[in-house]
Amino acid sequence: MMPVNFHKEVDYVARLARLTLEPAEKERMAGQLSDILQTACRIQELDTTGIEPTSHVLDLPVALRDDVNRPSLSLDRVLQNAPRQEKNYIRVPRITGSGHNDQ
Amino acid sequence: MKYEVVIGLEIHLELLTRSKLFCGCSTAFGLGPNTNCCPVCLGLPGSLPVFNRKAIELAVTAALALKSEVQINSRFDRKNYFYPDLPKAYQVSQYDQPLARGGCLEIELDKSRRKVSLERIHLEEEAGKLVHAGESIIGANYSLVDYNRAGIPLLEIVTAPNLYSGHEARLFLEELHSVLLYCSVSDCKMEEGSLRCDANISLRPAGSPTLGTRTEVKNMNSFRSVEMALEFEAKRQESILTAGGSIIQETFHWDEEKKHTFPLRSKEESSDYRYFPEPDLLPLVLESSYVEKLAERLPMLPQEHRLKLLDQYQLKVKEAVLLTRNRELGDFFETAAVSYSDYRNLINWVQGDLLYQLRESGRDLKKIDPRLFAELLIMVDDGKISRPVAKELLAEMVQTGADPGEMVENRHLGLISSRESLMPVIEQVILGNPDAVDNYRQGKKKALAFLVGKVMAVTGGRADPAELNRLLKEKLK
Numbered sequence: 001m002m003p004v005n006f007h008k009e010v011d012y013v014a015r016l017a018r019l020t021l022e023p024a025e026k027e028r029m030a031g032q033l034s035d036i037l038q039t040a041c042r043i044q045e046l047d048t049t050g051i052e053p054t055s056h057v058l059d060l061p062v063a064l065r066d067d068v069n070r071p072s073l074s075l076d077r078v079l080q081n082a083p084r085q086e087k088n089y090i091r092v093p094r095i096t097g098s099g100h101n102d103q
Numbered sequence: 104m105k106y107e108v109v110i111g112l113e114i115h116l117e118l119l120t121r122s123k124l125f126c127g128c129s130t131a132f133g134l135g136p137n138t139n140c141c142p143v144c145l146g147l148p149g150s151l152p153v154f155n156r157k158a159i160e161l162a163v164t165a166a167l168a169l170k171s172e173v174q175i176n177s178r179f180d181r182k183n184y185f186y187p188d189l190p191k192a193y194q195v196s197q198y199d200q201p202l203a204r205g206g207c208l209e210i211e212l213d214k215s216r217r218k219v220s221l222e223r224i225h226l227e228e229e230a231g232k233l234v235h236a237g238e239s240i241i242g243a244n245y246s247l248v249d250y251n252r253a254g255i256p257l258l259e260i261v262t263a264p265n266l267y268s269g270h271e272a273r274l275f276l277e278e279l280h281s282v283l284l285y286c287s288v289s290d291c292k293m294e295e296g297s298l299r300c301d302a303n304i305s306l307r308p309a310g311s312p313t314l315g316t317r318t319e320v321k322n323m324n325s326f327r328s329v330e331m332a333l334e335f336e337a338k339r340q341e342s343i344l345t346a347g348g349s350i351i352q353e354t355f356h357w358d359e360e361k362k363h364t365f366p367l368r369s370k371e372e373s374s375d376y377r378y379f380p381e382p383d384l385l386p387l388v389l390e391s392s393y394v395e396k397l398a399e400r401l402p403m404l405p406q407e408h409r410l411k412l413l414d415q416y417q418l419k420v421k422e423a424v425l426l427t428r429n430r431e432l433g434d435f436f437e438t439a440a441v442s443y444s445d446y447r448n449l450i451n452w453v454q455g456d457l458l459y460q461l462r463e464s465g466r467d468l469k470k471i472d473p474r475l476f477a478e479l480l481i482m483v484d485d486g487k488i489s490r491p492v493a494k495e496l497l498a499e500m501v502q503t504g505a506d507p508g509e510m511v512e513n514r515h516l517g518l519i520s521s522r523e524s525l526m527p528v529i530e531q532v533i534l535g536n537p538d539a540v541d542n543y544r545q546g547k548k549k550a551l552a553f554l555v556g557k558v559m560a561v562t563g564g565r566a567d568p569a570e571l572n573r574l575l576k577e578k579l580k
Contacts, residue, residue, distance in 0.1 A: 070128070071127075
């Protein structure tokens with residue numbers, strides 16, 4: 001594969017993941033991303049004619065459970081990791097631009 | 104230029120299961136915040152999802168009822184985005200291999216019917232609920248999160264851009280609501296959020312084959328607000344286009360108080376959800392025998408029920424629609440019809456006085472027994488009680504479930520039709536209203552109705568109208 005500069009892709013993915021990266025980190029990530037994609041390209045060279053695409057390594061029927069209730073966690077366990085709480089809710093910063101609702 | 108409105112809907116409904124899609128937490132509505140949560144629905148590391156059999160059954164049932172083609176192989180994907188209502192920072196959803204493809208639903212327009220096509224139906228998990236501290240979503244300075252709702256099985260139904268007015272969108276939703284209630288897959292309470300609807304809406308020059316730029320409208324919390332919001336948004340777009348402007352692809356919120364749509368935020372970039380197959384779940388493979396079995400178990404659906412109502416009781420389409428939209432009312436009518444065969448009179452009472460009394464009293468149909476309702480009508484038909492008395496009894500039946508026969512007997516409410524009983528009242532009314540008597544004798548017909556009303560008032564509405572009219576005319580000669 002041609003050597004490609006992946007800095008733009010790193011910036012894009014970092015923004016989606018809400019990550020702030022130092023220039024040195026970006027440099028390292030761009031190199032790693034290039035390696036990963038090269039490996040993927042090698043896999044794509046395999047001849048897969050006649051092979052059914054799969055999305056999971058296991059060829060098993062999916063496990064199902066009956067619709068019965070089981071105990072939930074106690075409230076203090078649920079809120080244990082919440083940095084801020086209010087009236088048994090988890091308190092989070094004001095919602096800004098991005099997210100589900102702008103699709 | 105004349106524009107055509109094009110609308111597509113995206114409907115979400117919570118399926119009627121006891122437990123969540125991937126864990127045993129309760130799906131009950133209205134409990135204390137964060138009390139129905141466990142490591143699975145909170146997305147804690149190391150937890151693994153296990154499918155709820157019932158959720159799949161309800162999803163397949165809904166798809167079959169909507170004539171959507173259930174896929175034997177479907178797959179679940181992670182939809183990645185950051186929002187505080189999403190504990191895992193991804194939603195388990197379906198992307199390119201949904202549970203069902205296509206489908207349609209017929210709506211009854213004024214004088215015709217139209218098939219509205221569906222694109223797809225898929226299963227996903229519900230997000231948590233955000234409570235905004237502050238006036239509205241715009242003014243909030245922080246939010247509170249309740250994860251009780253997170254992980255409830257959610258069905259997404261996407262229509263084709265196949266609806267051409269806010270009114271049609273409303274009719275579609277109402278019909279969809281009926282179908283989903285008939286097959287008991289969801290309680291479909293828009294006010295509790297178990298049925299929600301978002302819309303894409305655009306305008307194009309009438310006759311044009313290509314779609315215009317669309318906007319998305321959210322926060323429509325009732326059938327009425329869906330219609331109003333989309334009519335509003337269509338007008339807003341039309342005025343921009345007419346003035347030579349262009350539509351910006353944005354998301355709008357419907358403001359129920361102010362009756363307008365306002366932009367939530369403009370779209371800076373198209374979202375990238377980075378879907379990928381959910382590694383914690385195996386692909387969902389359904390046996391075709393399982394799908395067939397569910398298809399056989401499908402109950403009667405509203406359209407079929409309407410045909411039965413039209414045929415069996417000679418109702419009008421509008422009446423049949425009323426009885427299928429309001430299932431309790433339909434059951435009430437049909438139970439009453441077992442012992443009362445003047446269906447025309449029955450439906451007139453049901454859609455007239457009965458609905459009026461229910462509205463007035465704020466009651467539902469729980470108290471009143473349809474068989475006693477039929478008895479009430481029979482008493483009117485047999486001349487045992489007058490219509491005004493029947494109406495008063497009905498008001499009481501709706502509130503207390505009382506037996507009309509007993510009330511008539513205990514309170515001596517029977518029709519007064521004997522000459523001996525009516526004449527003294529008639530004479531008293533004639534003496535007390537000399538002006539009306541003069542007017543009548545001078546040929547004013549209306550004066551008779553006035554006098555009849557007076558006698559009715561004195562007798563508490565119990566006078567036999569035919570007999571009263573006859574005797575009154577005789578006395579006034």
